[in-house]
Amino acid sequence: MYAWLQASLILAVVVGLHVPLGDYMARVLDGGPHRRAERALYKVCGVDPDREQDWRHYLFALLAFSLMSIAALFALFTLQGKLPWSTGHEGMPWRLALHTAVSFITNTSWQNYAGESTTGHLAVMAGLGVQAFASAAVGICAALALVRGLVRRDTDRLGNFWVDLIRTIFRVIVPLSIVSGIVLIALGVPQNLGGAHTVTTVAGGQQTLLGGPVGSWEPIKLMSGDGGGVFNASSAHPFENPSAYTNAIEIVLMLLIPTAFIRTYGRLIGSLRQSWTLLAVVGILFGLLLAVGSLAQSAHNGTVTEAVGGQYEGTETRFGIPGSTLFGVAATGSADGAANASYDSFSSIGGGALLSAMMLGEIAPGGTGSGLYGLIVAVMIAVFVGGLMVGRTPEYLRKRIGFPEMRFVVLYALVAPTTILGCSALAVALGDGPSSMGNPGPHGLTELVYAYTSNVNSNGSAMAGFNGATDFHNLLMAAAMLIGRYVPMVFLLALAGRLARQQPGVVTVGTLQARGVNFVALATGAALILALLNFLPALSLGPLAEGLL
Amino acid sequence: MNFLSRMPSWIGRHLAAIRVVVVLTVLVGLVYPLGMTAIAQVPGLRNQAHGSELAAGGSKLIGQSFLDKEGAPIPSYFQPRPSNAGTGYDASASAAGNLGPESTVDVLPVKGQPDSGKQSLLTQVCARSKAVGELEHVDGSRPYCTSDGVGAVLGVFRDGGTTGRATRVVSLDQACPARPFLASYEGVTVECARPGADYSKAVVTPVRGDAPAHPKVPADAVTASAGGLDPHISPAYATLQTPRVARERGMSEAAVRRLVGEYTSGRGLGVLGELAVNVVQLNAALDRMHPVKVA
Incomplete structure (x- = not known):
């Protein structure tokens, strides 16, 4: 009972907040004058904010920024020992540094290391922190370009990447981070620059407590879809998530920007009805995942679960099992990848629900920006399939979705499944997969598939029994993350460029309307069937086999 | 467009990218977290910002072990959950099983x-x-x-x-x-x-x-908990331990139960999270009010 009340309350807050935030984002992110401080920034950086780019140059700028970010982060990690505020930590070995740099630039933040023993304050603040802001903004940039492609007509201009980047960071994410950061600190999240200090415990023993800029990191970790922890346990660590209140706030923060951005989309295309339609699709998918996850977590299947009397292993007392399940579904559905429980110890089907949330392509509600463009792609597939089924012209927002457009859509949709399954198969075949598994049997396979699904889909959450800290996985995962993040963006921006050049068609009675109950069912079905077709074999060998055997 | 005329825009783009990375590092990588650290010094935030220290030692938020030198539970204390952090409640090595x-x-x-x-x-x-x-x-x-x-x-x-x-x-x-x-x-x-x-x-x-x-x-x-640093136990586990602690400290069970109640946090807003007893604070309070007489 409490479980459903808790979930309803938290989701109601998200839906309530998404309206004003989405409207605000629509006002400040697209068009309108530059602020004076922003003009100064553009000047310092040597970019012309008033010159818009075509899709190629938009993409080139995005890739150049990402490349330079990887280089900067790689340098920061490898040189850490020689820089201030390293709190005694040495530089990372290069393979780990490369993996970690790619991981945070691609908004994945899979960590093949334990935070407390590897990263100092400078690496957290000026490394991970910067890229959490930036990688979230890059996702929004790509989505904005796609939206402009849909809205604009007869042009090749999709906006200016640098302007979109700077505005997203400074007009949206920074203000939200400051406000929610102060709230989290007030509720117990530490914010200091102290190092490790040893204290005498109540029983007279010794304990080494760590400090750190956790309060400034936490909001951006959650809102950006980043999810990596200052500490190994991430949001299960009492310093990162001290109470049931902070837990609720953290769930809201994960879902907030992706949900609000759907509203922003509605404003930008001039159809709030369309944004409610998409929100309905998201709501159904999220509800399905949460229902399956919650039921599996409360049913006592599994030998250990039955011995214990519930799915308690790897959950924190203050959150309880429902609070952990909701957090897990929100984290995997929103591309965040934070964890307030051990996902590895979830029940088989409960863990399978988290895996499925990522396999859906993280569109419920998905990452910042990436959630929306994933959703639009799913909608285009639905429009195309629906159009063919009833013999109507496939169009969306008065743009024709013909063969050339569908080629990009399909290519986009194929990248993640092929990369996930390909990398998993490669890891199994070469033996580096099985030797890294932390559990025997089907659960081990689930861990492996989870790892590559998480990396390719820029999620970053882990079934942490899987040991990714080998040279093989560091390098294969880095490649998987780069492919999973940037190749879809290439197809997406190419699609945006094509759509922008189109003249809008005329709405006729023959046009399939992308709204209403039928369309919601069609789009939800398209997203589900697409994911199931791709991943059902893998799911049957992993979580389903474990749960049903 | 020949190769030479493309070069400058190619280089220019990357130079701009480097500058943006530097500017962001200064503004959101240093000014933002340091600014937040400064804000966190105001009364009302300061204690939390420094890790919610407990007068008796440690932090209210971080679980501790209550074992003797041989690793056996000290019977006069409420015992926490099993922990996978290091050798148990190692706050510098949070981990799940x-x-x-x-x-x-x-x-x-x-x-x-x-x-x-x-x-x-x-x-x-x-x-x-x-x-x-x-x-x-x-x-x-x-x-x-x-x-x-x-x-x-x-x-x-x-x-x-x-x-x-x-x-x-x-x-x-x-x-x-x-x-x-x-x-x-x-x-x-x-x-x-x-x-x-x-x-x-x-x-x-x-x-x-x-x-x-x-x-x-x-x-x-x-x-075990997910971080290995869970400071809480369930009310049921506290109830199970109450007779032992009362006996060891020569207290009435009712007095121990009262203290347990005092350190039990309810559900946030009536629905968030679970009932949880903070073992660290509870044991510190027991020591403060009913110290064990050293034999």
Whole structure:
């Protein structure tokens, strides 16, 4: 009972907040004058904010920024020992540094290391922190370009990447981070620059407590879809998530920007009805995942679960099992990848629900920006399939979705499944997969598939029994993350460029309307069937086999 | 467009990218977190920002262990949950066990190398349940657990591989010379397990046994948290421990219960999270109000 009340309350807050935030984002992110401080920034950086780019140059700028970010982060990690505020930590070995740099630039933040023993304050603040802001903004940039492609007509201009980047960071994410950061600190999240200090415990023993800029990191970790922890346990660590209140706030923060951005989309295309339609699709998918996850977590299947009397292993007392399940579904559905429980110890089907949330392509509600463009792609597939089924012209927002457009859509949709399954198969075949598994049997396979699904889909959450800290996985995962993040963006921006050049068609009675109950069912079905077709074999060998055997 | 005229825009783009990275590093990588650190110094935030220190030592938020030098529970303290952080409640090494619901078969340590084995999650649960039961003088039995506190799991060799008649049965988590928890299974005598032997061809068959479905030892007492630093236990586990603590400290159980109530946090807004008893604060309060007399 409490479980459903808790979930309803938290989701109601998200839906309530998404309206004003989405409207605000629509006002400040697209068009309108530059602020004076922003003009100064553009000047310092040597970019012309008033010159818009075509899709190629938009993409080139995005890739150049990402490349330079990887280089900067790689340098920061490898040189850490020689820089201030390293709190005694040495530089990372290069393979780990490369993996970690790619991981945070691609908004994945899979960590093949334990935070407390590897990263100092400078690496957290000026490394991970910067890229959490930036990688979230890059996702929004790509989505904005796609939206402009849909809205604009007869042009090749999709906006200016640098302007979109700077505005997203400074007009949206920074203000939200400051406000929610102060709230989290007030509720117990530490914010200091102290190092490790040893204290005498109540029983007279010794304990080494760590400090750190956790309060400034936490909001951006959650809102950006980043999810990596200052500490190994991430949001299960009492310093990162001290109470049931902070837990609720953290769930809201994960879902907030992706949900609000759907509203922003509605404003930008001039159809709030369309944004409610998409929100309905998201709501159904999220509800399905949460229902399956919650039921599996409360049913006592599994030998250990039955011995214990519930799915308690790897959950924190203050959150309880429902609070952990909701957090897990929100984290995997929103591309965040934070964890307030051990996902590895979830029940088989409960863990399978988290895996499925990522396999859906993280569109419920998905990452910042990436959630929306994933959703639009799913909608285009639905429009195309629906159009063919009833013999109507496939169009969306008065743009024709013909063969050339569908080629990009399909290519986009194929990248993640092929990369996930390909990398998993490669890891199994070469033996580096099985030797890294932390559990025997089907659960081990689930861990492996989870790892590559998480990396390719820029999620970053882990079934942490899987040991990714080998040279093989560091390098294969880095490649998987780069492919999973940037190749879809290439197809997406190419699609945006094509759509922008189109003249809008005329709405006729023959046009399939992308709204209403039928369309919601069609789009939800398209997203589900697409994911199931791709991943059902893998799911049957992993979580389903474990749960049903 | 020839190669030469493309070069400048290519370079210019990357130069701009570097500058943006530098500007962002200064503004959101340094000014933002340092600014937040400065804001966090105001009264009302300062204590939390410095880790919610506890006067008696440590932090209110971070669990501690209450063990003596030999690693046995100190009976005058409420005991926390099992922990996978380092050797237990190591606040510099938060970690979960990460074992799944079907982790039932132990790797038994080979003679002379006690560290060569690896306990399954099931055996960890069974062993903890037995130990807590003995400490609190209640029945520590659980489903799928043997009476000697390991997993009740049979490895059944069948003549058809995974099907057919049982030809040989091994109690996988009971190292020889233990007496198997079942004398025979499907007419075959059950053997104890020899460390190092290969039982991978056997069908893993957990046996539920006749333990009650609702064991006396609460679930959180036998399972580790996700961070290994959980400062809380369930009210049920606190209730189980109350008589022992009262006895050890010469207090009335009612007085201990009152203190437990004081350090129990309710559900946020009536619905968020679970009821939880903060063991660190509770034990500190016990020491403050009813110190144990040193004999």
